[in-house]
Amino acid sequence: MSRLVVVSNRVADPRKTAAGGLAVALGEVLNNSGGLWFGWSGKLAEGDAEPQLNVQQAGPVTLATVDLDREDYEAYYVGYSNGVLWPVFHYRLDLADFDAGYIEGYRRVNQMFARRLLPMLQPDDVIWVHDYHLIPLAAELRALGCTQRIGYFLHIPLPPPLILAAIPGHDWLVKGLCSYDVVGFQSEADHEHFCDYIQAEAKAQPAGEGRWRVFNRTIHAGAYPIGIDVQEFRGVTEAPEAAEMYERMKREYSRRKLLVGVDRLDYSKGLPQRMRAFRELLRRYPETRQSATLIQIASPSREDVSAYTDILHELESLCGSINGNYGELDWMPVRYMHRTVARARLPGLYRASRVALVTPLRDGMNLVAKEFIAAQDPEDPGVLVLSRFAGAAEQLKEALLVNPYDTEGTAAAIHLALQMPLEERRERHQSLLATLTRYDVHWWCDSFLQTLGQAEAEETGTPWLRL
Ligand SMILES: O=P(O)(O)OC[C@H]1O[C@H](O[C@H]2O[C@H](CO)[C@@H](O)[C@H](O)[C@H]2O)[C@H](O)[C@@H](O)[C@@H]1O
Numbered sequence: 001m002s003r004l005v006v007v008s009n010r011v012a013d014p015r016k017t018a019a020g021g022l023a024v025a026l027g028e029v030l031n032n033s034g035g036l037w038f039g040w041s042g043k044l045a046e047g048d049a050e051p052q053l054n055v056q057q058a059g060p061v062t063l064a065t066v067d068l069d070r071e072d073y074e075a076y077y078v079g080y081s082n083g084v085l086w087p088v089f090h091y092r093l094d095l096a097d098f099d100a101g102y103i104e105g106y107r108r109v110n111q112m113f114a115r116r117l118l119p120m121l122q123p124d125d126v127i128w129v130h131d132y133h134l135i136p137l138a139a140e141l142r143a144l145g146c147t148q149r150i151g152y153f154l155h156i157p158l159p160p161p162l163i164l165a166a167i168p169g170h171d172w173l174v175k176g177l178c179s180y181d182v183v184g185f186q187s188e189a190d191h192e193h194f195c196d197y198i199q200a201e202a203k204a205q206p207a208g209e210g211r212w213r214v215f216n217r218t219i220h221a222g223a224y225p226i227g228i229d230v231q232e233f234r235g236v237t238e239a240p241e242a243a244e245m246y247e248r249m250k251r252e253y254s255r256r257k258l259l260v261g262v263d264r265l266d267y268s269k270g271l272p273q274r275m276r277a278f279r280e281l282l283r284r285y286p287e288t289r290q291s292a293t294l295i296q297i298a299s300p301s302r303e304d305v306s307a308y309t310d311i312l313h314e315l316e317s318l319c320g321s322i323n324g325n326y327g328e329l330d331w332m333p334v335r336y337m338h339r340t341v342a343r344a345r346l347p348g349l350y351r352a353s354r355v356a357l358v359t360p361l362r363d364g365m366n367l368v369a370k371e372f373i374a375a376q377d378p379e380d381p382g383v384l385v386l387s388r389f390a391g392a393a394e395q396l397k398e399a400l401l402v403n404p405y406d407t408e409g410t411a412a413a414i415h416l417a418l419q420m421p422l423e424e425r426r427e428r429h430q431s432l433l434a435t436l437t438r439y440d441v442h443w444w445c446d447s448f449l450q451t452l453g454q455a456e457a458e459e460t461g462t463p464w465l466r467l
């Protein structure tokens with residue numbers, strides 16, 4: 001059987017907790033199949049020498065990581081990945097910093113990753129590269145002589161061609177994507193944007209069953225929405241740490257209905273818009289005052305990128321003003337925490353909450369939405385208020401779908417969720433849980449890798465692209 005080699009910027013010990021959906025999902029996949037997980041250590045190198053490769057065993061998974069020197073970290077992670085690709089791919093051209101220097105560092109780190117990974121590869125490995133940090137990696141590996149199958153999965157949205165085309169060098173990036181054998185997206189919408197782009201800008205021709213002839217080779221593209229390990233998550237929900245959290249929350253908020261939000265503190269998550277909608281709820285529906293409490297966890301993220309500091313200040317000022325204007329001696333409307341909460345404690349919090357607010361302005365998928373559903377008691381489930389702009393909305397049709405830019409509409413949906421009768425809550429939850437169980441993380445991994453396995457048989461002899 002082939003060994004699975006996963007490459008991603010973020011690598012986490014799958015036996016430990018991680019904030020960020022990519023690390024959580026890949027940890028679950030690799031814990032199951034075993035294999036090699038290669039990427040950045042999350043640390044900065046000291047001194048001038050080329051950083052050491054750090055290899056350690058974590059159960060069935062070999063973790064191989066490299067440090068980045070400060071210059072590479074600034075250009076590749078902060079500058080290009082999170083200062084150009086992240087905002088543009090989330091439709092935020094206004095926040096992109098198209099400093100020409102960053103792309104050099106981005107390419108340099110991808111070349112370094114290829115150089116460090118190559119000697120660790122075995123002939124029949126299957127390589128699965130993840131996310132926007134590593135778009136050119138396949139082409140760099142091919143340039144060094146790597147012949148193994150290489151698949152790619154984009155965890156964030158892919159915008160329509162005219163937005164993508166705003167990136168100087170967008171054609172280089174898309175050529176990089178076309179160097180993979182299989183390219184996977186979170187949603188049909190993202191997949192369509194890719195197909196539109198390659199047809200309009202690269203004269204791609206359809207070759208049937210998700211395949212395209214482009215740049216003189218054949219690639220496969222499709223939507224593979226990422227899921228969670230539903231069984232595992234339901235198990236965590238029943239474990240002592242979550243159960244204890246559930247009991248505590250139920251006791252503490254016995255007189256109130258709890259609303260919950262769990263997000264990295266990222267401008268894509270729509271946190272200020274969510275707070276404004278919650279404020280509107282309190283203003284328009286006075287009966288919710290004293291009776292509804294919103295717990296918002298905002299996990300610190302990418303603090304070296306300036307747009308993230310701006311959103312922190314905006315959010316803190318909104319939470320402060322809502323509590324100042326509506327709070328009472330015995331009730332604070334918002335409990336805001338700028339901290340990462342251990343994943344093992346989240347299911348108890350989700351289960352004790354009547355409503356989850358998952359209202360990003362754009363999101364690749366959003367695993368919190370799925371975890372909230374998995375954690376519910378089917379006999380008395382909570383309600384998911386979900387942005388129509390999250391990848392998850394394509395699948396989770398029985399959630400209350402909202403436009404997060406529409407403050408009044410979102411407030412009305414939250415009100416509806418707080419009042420929803422038990423029967424309707426059960427019906428919606430049953431359908432949502434069925435979808436989640438069918439399209440779980442194992443489905444995601446198996447369906448992607450199956451396509452990649454078939455690609456090899458069909459594409460032997462396909463020329464490699466040079467960037
Ligand atoms: O690694 P960081 O810079 O700390 O950021 C955390 C991760 O954020 C993004 O997650 C995405 O992947 C999730 C799982 O597929 C998806 O549900 C979510 O919508 C995405 O935002 C990013 O894509 C990852 O690379 C980061 O590790």
Ligand SMILES: O=c1ccn([C@@H]2O[C@H](COP(=O)(O)OP(=O)(O)O)[C@@H](O)[C@H]2O)c(=O)[nH]1
Binds near residue numbers: 019
């Ligand atoms: O304080 C926190 C905040 C988030 N998470 C986890 O981080 C992931 C967030 O993934 P999601 O897809 O929702 O968004 P991303 O952060 O990857 O954009 C989920 O598994 C959360 O349970 C966590 O463990 N603790």
